[in-house]
Amino acid sequence: MSNTIELRSVTKRFRTPEGGYYTALRDLNLTVAPGEFCAVVGPTGCGKSTTLTLVSGLEAATRGEVLVDGQPVRGISEGIGFVFQTDAVLPWKTVLANVAAGPLFRGVPRRDAIAQARDWLRRVGLSGFENHHPHQLSGGMRKRVALAQSLINEPRILLMDEPFSALDVQTRSIMSDELLGLWELTRPSVVFVTHDLEEAIALADKVVVLTAGPATVKAVFPVDLPRPRAVQEIRFDPRFVQLYQRIWESLRDEVQIAYARAATAA
Amino acid sequence: MSTNAPPLDNLDAYDDLDDAPPTSSGNRRHRLLVVAVQIGLFVVIFGGWELCTRLGILDVFFFGSPSGILTQLWTWATRGTDAGPLAQQIGVTLWEAVLGFLIGVALGVLCGIALGRVRFLAEVFAPYIKAINAVPRIVLGSVFAVLFGLGLQSKVALAVVLVFFLVFFNAFQGAREVDRNLVANARILGASHAQVIAHVVLPSALTWIIASLHSAFGFALIGAIVGEFLGSTKGLGLLVTQSQGNFNIDGVFAAMTIMAVVALLAEASISMLERRLLAWRPPQLSGMDSTT
Numbered sequence: 001m002s003n004t005i006e007l008r009s010v011t012k013r014f015r016t017p018e019g020g021y022y023t024a025l026r027d028l029n030l031t032v033a034p035g036e037f038c039a040v041v042g043p044t045g046c047g048k049s050t051t052l053t054l055v056s057g058l059e060a061a062t063r064g065e066v067l068v069d070g071q072p073v074r075g076i077s078e079g080i081g082f083v084f085q086t087d088a089v090l091p092w093k094t095v096l097a098n099v100a101a102g103p104l105f106r107g108v109p110r111r112d113a114i115a116q117a118r119d120w121l122r123r124v125g126l127s128g129f130e131n132h133h134p135h136q137l138s139g140g141m142r143k144r145v146a147l148a149q150s151l152i153n154e155p156r157i158l159l160m161d162e163p164f165s166a167l168d169v170q171t172r173s174i175m176s177d178e179l180l181g182l183w184e185l186t187r188p189s190v191v192f193v194t195h196d197l198e199e200a201i202a203l204a205d206k207v208v209v210l211t212a213g214p215a216t217v218k219a220v221f222p223v224d225l226p227r228p229r230a231v232q233e234i235r236f237d238p239r240f241v242q243l244y245q246r247i248w249e250s251l252r253d254e255v256q257i258a259y260a261r262a263a264t265a266a
Numbered sequence: 267m268s269t270n271a272p273p274l275d276n277l278d279a280y281d282d283l284d285d286a287p288p289t290s291s292g293n294r295r296h297r298l299l300v301v302a303v304q305i306g307l308f309v310v311i312f313g314g315w316e317l318c319t320r321l322g323i324l325d326v327f328f329f330g331s332p333s334g335i336l337t338q339l340w341t342w343a344t345r346g347t348d349a350g351p352l353a354q355q356i357g358v359t360l361w362e363a364v365l366g367f368l369i370g371v372a373l374g375v376l377c378g379i380a381l382g383r384v385r386f387l388a389e390v391f392a393p394y395i396k397a398i399n400a401v402p403r404i405v406l407g408s409v410f411a412v413l414f415g416l417g418l419q420s421k422v423a424l425a426v427v428l429v430f431f432l433v434f435f436n437a438f439q440g441a442r443e444v445d446r447n448l449v450a451n452a453r454i455l456g457a458s459h460a461q462v463i464a465h466v467v468l469p470s471a472l473t474w475i476i477a478s479l480h481s482a483f484g485f486a487l488i489g490a491i492v493g494e495f496l497g498s499t500k501g502l503g504l505l506v507t508q509s510q511g512n513f514n515i516d517g518v519f520a521a522m523t524i525m526a527v528v529a530l531l532a533e534a535s536i537s538m539l540e541r542r543l544l545a546w547r548p549p550q551l552s553g554m555d556s557t558t
Binding site: 056058076080081082084086087088089090091092093101102105106133135136149150153 | 457
């Protein structure tokens with residue numbers, strides 16, 4: 001079976017306000033198989049998020065090829081869900097209207113869209129909050145709305161950009177568990193960008209380590225921990241610790257390079 | 267022209283304090299005190315004015331008097347004005363202002379959103395809009411009087427021009443400040459460009475647009491009345507010019523009083539509209555602080 005996502009020697013340059021160029025990605029190769037959960041880790045500001053915007057079609061690659069289901073990406077890709085780092089639920093819509101937005105945008109009749117939205121709110125544990133507005137919810141609950149909002153479209157690809165980084169540690173591990181549960185329901189391919197290695201190993205089938213910017217793939221580590229996993233406990237598993245040490249060795253150099261650069265620039 | 271809400275609106279923010287649990291009797295006493303002082307001030311100002319004119323300290327001919335204004339209002343209400351029944355004069359001015367307000371707001375929102383979202387349009391039109399905005403637009407009243415004559419159209423046109431720029435700049439700013447993540451999220455969820463405008467850009471810009479509506483109706487009223495000054499056969503502006511011509515200073519004040527009441531009622535209904543449309547915002551933001 002062919003890969004769901006394939007990036008072939010992709011380079012992405014941005015024009016800086018000063019008129020120069022900033023290279024975010026250089027000759028990056030990445031593949032994600034159908035139903036695979038892929039975590040991307042790398043030092044802060046290395047261009048992790050840029051890979052997601054390229055796959056989603058929000059941005060176009062400067063060089064190289066971005067393929068989704070074997071087709072080159074042109075414009076917003078079909079069948080994609082995107083969970084943003086910051087809140088991207090619409091603050092003027094109720095929880096129910098936010099979750100129903102995807103189907104409604106795509107022309108699903110109102111009654112069906114609302115019924116689907118109620119169903120998904122139940123799955124993310126937000127029944128009873130249909131008529132709340134996002135500002136009335138906690139950060140974790142808003143994330144669940146965002147998850148339901150993305151998953152209701154039953155995407156074949158779910159892109160997540162440090163989705164839980166704004167949450168406190170406890171909420172974060174609970175959300176990680178819930179994410180895995182929801183992922184099992186529809187099994188999309190996932191690209192999960194994070195700077196938290198523990199989170200990456202606990203969730204993913206494979207962890208991709210990027211170099212300090214311009215980012216390219218430094219190493220890929222398969223994570224062969226059995227599923228279903230309990231995110232809170234799995235970090236005590238000896239296999240987990242072993243993986244963590246190996247991947248951290250690879251990641252550490254890049255983090256130090258990025259840190260040294262930031263220190264000299266400051 | 268300022269694109270901010272008038273500073274007076276900030277006074278309403280203190281109402282929030284009164285909405286706090288009314289359990290403490292200190293809170294209620296405070297409120298009573300405020301009302302008492304407000305009434306006291308009213309009595310001192312208008313009573314003093316009346317007294318000064320009665321005692322001959324102020325010349326009634328130049329300064330009018332509260333009792334004179336009330337008499338004038340009563341006469342207009344019961345026996346009508348030189349231009350016809352009072353209700354008709356209020357109706358004409360109100361109709362001009364409301365029409366100008368609605369057309370100006372519609373055009374302002376439309377152009378503001380279009381230029382705020384399409385960079386090419388903004389770049390092309392920027393110098394023209396800056397140039398027109400630099401002109402004291404009241405002068406256009408003379409142009410419209412010549413162009414459209416003494417009827418409804420010239421007043422509405424002036425009100426539209428005054429309202430348009432105020433709303434335009436707010437809608438423009440609002441459309442440009444839309445969170446890019448929200449737009450990206452909506453597009454990935456499957457929204458077309460039109461749906462992005464309707465579900466993301468417009469609601470987001472609404473905070474800005476509504477803030478401008480408070481001053482916009484005032485400007486519409488100014489447009490209508492100045493239009494009437496420049497030449498008309500009906501309206502509150504005409505009552506002012508007629509009274510002025512007859513050296514009837516009470517008449518000028520009486521017309522002013524009616525205008526103030528109209529403006530306050532309009533302001534109240536816009537505040538109601540604001541509360542309904544922006545009900546989704548966290549309560550501490552429902553003052554005017556979101557525009558700063």
